[in-house]
Amino acid sequence: MIPALATLLVFQLLGEALVLALGVPVPGPVVGLALLLLTLVLRPSVLGAIKPTAQTLLQHLSLLFVPAGVGVMLHLQRLGDEALAIGVALVVSTLVGLASAALTMAWLMKRTGR
Helix, strand or coil: CHHHHHHHHHHHHHHHHHHHHHCCCCCHHHHHHHHHHHHHHHCCHHHHHHHHHHHHHHHCHHHHHHHHHHHHHHCHHHHHHCHHHHHHHHHHHHHHHHHHHHHHHHHHHHHHCC
């Protein structure tokens, strides 16, 4: 389990280092995850080594939201002050996400002839 966890952390570190070196406006863990995906596509044998650890982390993913919940409770007054802006941002982003998904689906259906 420790080697697999170290592998996951090394990919995150590589992503962070690449983002820092290249100045790309993408979070380092996202780049690290893309590198991990590329590695898994090129060398599927790596999957067997990290799969149990990844599944264990995913089973306990809810624990990782505890710090975010504490942060929300800590800044509850500020959230109340900014409630209108937050609400508008949530509604608009949801509508944009739904519209882009619908347009992508329509485009894919037209492209595949369905």
